[in-house]
Amino acid sequence: MLSAGFVLLLSAAYLGLLFAVARYGDARADAGKSIISANVYALSLAVYCTSWTFYGSVGRATSGGLSFLTIYLGPTLMLLFVGVIVKMIRISKDQRITSIADFIASRYGKSQLLAGLVTVIAVVGIIPYIALQLKAVSASLEIVLKTSSDDLVPGFLDATFVVAALLALFTILFGTRHLDATERHEGMVAAVAVESVVKLVAFLAVGLFVTYGMFGGFADLFARAAAHPDLANLLRLDASRAGTWAALILLSGLAIVFLPRQFQVIVVENVDESHLRRAVWLFPLYLLLINIFVLPIALGGLLHFQGQPFNPDTFVLTLPLSRGAEALALLVFIGGLSAATGMVIVETIALSTMVCNDLVMPFLLRSRRLGAGSGEDLSGLLIGIRRAAIVAILLLGYIYYRAAGEAYALVGIGLISFAAVAQFAPAMIGGMYWKLGTRAGALAGLVGGFAVWLYTLLLPSFAKSGWIDNGFVAAGLFGIPALKAQALFGLTGLDEISHSLWWSLFVNLGLYIGVSLLSRPDAVEAGQAERFVDVFRRSSADADARLWRGTASPGELAALLERFLGRARARQQLDAFAAARSVDDWRALPADAEFVRFAEAQLSGAIGSASARVMVASVAQEENLGLEEVLDILDEATQVRAYSRELEAKSLELEAATAELRAANERLREVDRMKDDFISTVTHELRTPLTSIRALSEMLHEDPEIASDDRTRFLGIIVVEAERLTRLINQILDMAKLESGRAEWTTSAVDVGEVAREASESLGQLFRDKGVALECVVAEGLPTVLADRDRLTQVMINLLSNAVKFVDRDKGSVQVRVGGDGDRVRVEVEDNGPGLTPEEAVVIFEKFRQGGNTMTDKPQGTGLGLPISRQIVEYFGGNLWVESRPGAGARFIFTVPLPDRT
């Protein structure tokens, strides 16, 4: 038996821990070091799982089988439309949206009426849902303590009231520390993420306990259930309920975004759009985990408590307690407490913002004392209103709980709330994607949908609870059968939720579209429609600036900000705004459209867009732009956009052209550099022989006394160097001609073997002088090739003179072989000289690069022979290369293709 004191102490300690987490999160946020990571964001979305989930899923599973899953399939599917949510976040940041009421009102011309209507629908739809959470906390407390909770507190109070009061206090501490331009509560989000982990751990723990501790695992549990005729039905998917499934999936899919608390955590509290990418898979994974054990616990409870009057909603507590597992029951209780408090805190903060900004403020601002012209600082009052709203909402929740008690109106309220907020969908989604949607359309749709919801769902639930006469359900209003509340116009065969959802959405959507098409937006609306629908394409601060025209003074606007944000905060924002416009002092800023828009955005964060617009209008004398004028400006903006797209395309083309030019220029530069190098090398090669010639001839000229044999020797050198110079110049010119394609070619049928033999013979004397053996082998019957005979001879002579140059005197031997090689003639010139390293085998084909020991042989070559030979061979479609190893001689090979036989 758990002692009441201990349980309460533990609960208090847990709430204290959450509060510490929240304070830490807020402190970090104030220091600019946000702790809101993608994981924290994804976990905070699990505020979706309330105590209704935590306790109620098992209850639903005991009666509806697998249908409880729809509540989780919907959100998972909805998150697939990640683009819709990203757009919602982008719009909200752009427009400083602080709540779902603000979103809808802002889109349709910052309408106070629309904001108020949405707030009323949200409050009416959600209050019973909050009551359900209060009930869950007190009911679970009773089970854990096995006593009536009212015994815990003095007689004139009851435990649920104390719970509600504590939650109100807690919510005030969490949610209204200060007014923020973005209305974000990072500490609260962090605490909610912690709660999400706790409730998941608790639910998994009880699931494991039941499945593996009380039974022999999944297989055992399902086998026993299948053997039981009543339970076997639960495991079957019933095709006739497909319509219900579809409705529930749609409903929960809409709820994940449109419930005020979900809009708060997904959109308002989002710090980074990229976090959504994590949430898209992490949140569904969370839902999967928290649902794995729902059916096992349901079946386990039904099997365990056969026939005993235990409420299936409490199985998660009663099953562990029935086995004396008190610690586990306590953990489950804390998990349920987490689910309830998380929901209540976030929902209440979201609702209190809406109530304050969209219901209370419009009235206050109309009163003379607080309205335009009064200089009173209202920031404290604003916080006070929100705190009062929090208390009022929880009080209403408590009153509803007391009134409803065990009645049906409480048990079924989860889905009824979902159906209420689903009414926001047409105006929201339409507003984001359809520019023609108007305020009148949105109002008509919301009113119509809400009315149908009231008539077909909420009032029948009151009737079922016995609070009102159920005649309108049983016989129809005024006895007209077509008006039967849950079989409207004869629509039967659906469960009440599906029936209400289809009818309400049908009416809502029909009115929204129909009335929108019949009405015209005013100037403000048209501007907002543009800003919402084209949020991703807009960069038109320009159009924004022109959409506001009038006169204002910076002092008045600043005073307005100070009234609503408090002096310190207002000054801080003004300084930041001035800094962003590179002005030292905001007082020096012109009170232009940009300033006005800044002031309105700041105010929107504090009091909602609709009230902000009214307040700004009270100090700034705005000239009314006619609708035509606004449409003209927007149209112009559209044209400018089209024009800028065109420009963009053109500039892309230009960029491509520039890149091509740059590449071409780069190539030219490279060619230029190569040419420069070439000239420098050529100069060097020409200057070297000239140096000897000039030095020696100057000495001979100046000194007639030089000995005769020196004189002869010097004259010999001069002749050799002059020949070298001539050869060099000829080859450079030849090379230049070949490279530029200006060489003249005389093509005829050439017998390559004959060319090889003639070249060998012409160099015979050179070989004999050096004592080098020369052998020429030509294969029989080789066909002729088409080539320039003189050029081929030039190649042969170059290869042969290279060979004789590099072989050793008297020991050298050179072999020439001419043969066929498929479709080409192949010529080899092989020597037994020093050979080439792999590097040398490459560089010798470059200009002015010579192989071997240039110390001894340098004057004999120009370094152009092989490059010229290669050019010639390649001109005829052949190849020239060398095969060699150091110390093993060199074999130069060239091929010339045979003429095409066709």
Added chain:
Amino acid sequence: MAHKILIVDDEPNIVISLEFLMKKEGFEVAVAGDGEDALAKVAAFAPDLVLLDVMMPKKSGFEVCEALRADPARAGLRIVMLTAKGRDTEVAKGLALGANAYVTKPFSTKELVAKVKELLAA
């Protein structure tokens, strides 16, 4: 006592003409055919002045110049760079590496002799 001059060039005919020219002016002459040879001859022959070609196998004239200038024992050694490449950047590089003069090939024998004598007199 006659000044000693080391001629460093890989072109045999240029070596022949420089050797004859310098001997005629009364200098004691040694020759080297590449950069490594040049460093060995500087150590063995201890010249007062080096006529140093730039484009040579094994070690370029720049490298030889740098190595010689890195040796404090040879601080008094004069170096005249000879090159067939007359680009401004190469002249600047040679002088920056510590050459005393930079002469472009083909050179005037009279001017070269005058430059050598001037450097040795300083």
